[in-house]
Amino acid sequence: MTHFGIISPPVSGHIHPFSALGRELVARGHRVTYFQIPDLEEKVRSEGLDFWPIGWSDFPPRSLPRWLDQLGQLKGLAAVRFTIGAVARTSAMVCRDAPAAIRDAGVEALLVDQMEPAGGAVAEHLRLPFVTVCNALSMNRDLVAPPPFTPWAYRDTWWGRLRNRAGYAASDWLTGPIAKAVASFRAKWGLPALGSPDDSFSKLAQISQMPREFDFPRAALPGCFHYVGPLRRTRPHPVSFCWDRLDGRPIVFASLGTLQNNREPIFRCFAEACQGLHVQLVISHGGGLGEREAARLPGKPLVVSYAPQRELLARAVLTITHGGLNTVLDSLTHGIPVVTVPITFEQPAISRRVEWTRSGRSIAFSKLDVSRLARIVSEVLDGPAYRTGAGRISEAIRQAGGVNRAADVIEAAIA
Numbered sequence: 001m002t003h004f005g006i007i008s009p010p011v012s013g014h015i016h017p018f019s020a021l022g023r024e025l026v027a028r029g030h031r032v033t034y035f036q037i038p039d040l041e042e043k044v045r046s047e048g049l050d051f052w053p054i055g056w057s058d059f060p061p062r063s064l065p066r067w068l069d070q071l072g073q074l075k076g077l078a079a080v081r082f083t084i085g086a087v088a089r090t091s092a093m094v095c096r097d098a099p100a101a102i103r104d105a106g107v108e109a110l111l112v113d114q115m116e117p118a119g120g121a122v123a124e125h126l127r128l129p130f131v132t133v134c135n136a137l138s139m140n141r142d143l144v145a146p147p148p149f150t151p152w153a154y155r156d157t158w159w160g161r162l163r164n165r166a167g168y169a170a171s172d173w174l175t176g177p178i179a180k181a182v183a184s185f186r187a188k189w190g191l192p193a194l195g196s197p198d199d200s201f202s203k204l205a206q207i208s209q210m211p212r213e214f215d216f217p218r219a220a221l222p223g224c225f226h227y228v229g230p231l232r233r234t235r236p237h238p239v240s241f242c243w244d245r246l247d248g249r250p251i252v253f254a255s256l257g258t259l260q261n262n263r264e265p266i267f268r269c270f271a272e273a274c275q276g277l278h279v280q281l282v283i284s285h286g287g288g289l290g291e292r293e294a295a296r297l298p299g300k301p302l303v304v305s306y307a308p309q310r311e312l313l314a315r316a317v318l319t320i321t322h323g324g325l326n327t328v329l330d331s332l333t334h335g336i337p338v339v340t341v342p343i344t345f346e347q348p349a350i351s352r353r354v355e356w357t358r359s360g361r362s363i364a365f366s367k368l369d370v371s372r373l374a375r376i377v378s379e380v381l382d383g384p385a386y387r388t389g390a391g392r393i394s395e396a397i398r399q400a401g402g403v404n405r406a407a408d409v410i411e412a413a414i415a
Contacts, residue, residue: 002414003031005102006049007122008092008113009087010037010059013326014135017209017231018113019047021133024233024403025410033105035098038065048236052105054097058089081174083345087115088177094118095185099126109414112202114139117182119415120200125189126303131410134204135209135231136325136348141198142220147171151348151364154216154356205413207406209329214353226409229400230329239308246302249280251316252377253331254301255309256343257284257324264293265343266368270320273373275299277381282312310334315367318381320373321415323347323354323362332359337386339377341368359390 004025008014017038022032026048029067032374033050037059055298080171095118102110102122110130124131137148144160146152147167155163172179175197182200183193194200208215214229254270257264267283274281281301285294294303310330313319319331323340328350331338338360340351353364361376380386401408 001029001031002411003033003106003108004111004410005052005105005107006032006034006111006113007098007116007119008034008036008133008135009090009115010040014049014113014115015040015043016326017135018111018133019044019049020231020233020235020403021111021406021410022049023047023236024407028407028411033107035094035101035105037063043325046237055090055093056103058093068298069336076159084175084177088130088181091116091118091178092181092185095121095182097124102126102128103305114201114206117178117197117200119187120202121148121182121186121189121191124191125185129204129414130202131204131413132206133209133231133406134207136209137349138208138215138221138225138227139197140201140206140218140221141168141196142218144219145216145384146349146352148346148349151342151352153352156217182193186361202413205409207409209406211393211396212405213399214329214332214357214362214393216353216356224413227400228405228409230326230333231403231406232330232333233403239306241304241312242302246282246315247280249278249283250282250318250381251312252277252279252281252318252320253284253307253309253312253336255284255307255327256286256288256322257327260266263343264289265336268297269368269370271297271299271301272370273377274301274320276374279381280305281315284309301345305325316333318377319360323351325350328354329397332390332393333397335387335391337380337390337411339363339373339380341365357393359393360386362388373382 008018025036032042033052034053035054037055037201038053038061041051096198110123110128112130112132114134115133144156146164150167151309208227209231211229275298283301283303284307288306313331313334316336321327323342328338340362342348342351343365354360355362361380
């Protein structure tokens with residue numbers, strides 16, 4: 001039995017897949033402890049994992065909701081800059097607080113989110129083996145693949161590679177505060193300086209929760225990189241849902257995830273676009289709407305704070321989403337096409353992959369309006385090519401192995 005520790009960003013989109021992976025390892029006889037800020041203790045323990053708080057001074061109780069509320073008001077580059085500042089602060093906290101906590105907990109190996117560069121530095125400092133897990137788009141650099149925070153299409157041409165090189169340089173400039181925070185601790189610990197972000201990833205194993213078929217072609221991935229598909233496992237406490245309110249019409253599921261959900265105008269646009277179609281719109285707003293706002297949405301959609309997403313998608317015909325990776329993968333797992341309205345972060349890049357695989361369509365946030373959305377939703381619903389594309393990704397996900405294969409890779413790497 002191995003005692004694994006998990007280090008990740010403090011957001012649901014990273015915690016949920018990591019928790020599924022953790023439960024799989026626990027089921028195999030291992031122990032798993034999540035190292036996170038105090039606000040997330042209840043959430044982590046509800047996922048069936050041990051919890052060890054870090055960051056009390058930087059992130060006292062009830063500080064996370066305020067941070068998420070600020071982020072929810074932003075979009076585009078403003079959201080990215082805000083997040084980079086927060087990540088730099090979090091990374092410094094992890095470097096400062098995690099080593100002692102990991103020693104005290106008796107952890108023997110680490111599972112590190114690729115979006116938290118402090119994790120690899122802490123593992124090197126403690127001389128612990130670690131595995132990198134890509135819960136978002138892979139950040140591995142490859143000149144044939146656009147950087148993950150750009151809306152660029154795949155172009156394997158000389159100008160495409162030149163564009164990508166410039167994009168990675170811009171990314172280094174934007175994320176400079178994060179690199180600087182981690183570099184100061186690496187120097188303090190006597191660790192070598194990093195030549196690029198890729199140097200912070202595990203040399204034992206790197207795991208992506210995408211299937212290979214959903215990614216752009218790549219030429220420079222390391223041999224220890226594994227596409228395993230979505231990291232999912234039955235949750236200890238299922239989300240309740242009013243199944244009796246489904247009226248038999250084809251279901252269109254709509255969600256803006258957990259970070260960008262405080263956007264009533266977007267939900268209203270979704271509702272107006274679907275009210276003339278023979279579908280039942282089900283909106284999961286993740287706490288982003290008040291009761292009065294939800295009741296006033298046109299077309300009388302079924303609106304809930306949270307829904308059992310995977311179970312509901314098994315009955316759906318289409319998903320409308322911001323393009324978050326978890327929602328997109330859950331939809332494609334069931335062969336359900338998606339229409340994305342990317343707002344920020346890697347959502348535009350995920351939307352490009354949706355279009356690349358012909359598993360759905362995308363609308364730029366700046367061009368979103370009711371008539372355009374209604375037209376594209378109708379095209380995707382009526383176009384068999386999109387369901388065929390989504391079906392191809394569904395089969396790729398089925399063969400990728402998911403959380404079981406990820407656990408196999410981890411056990412083999414650590415052994």
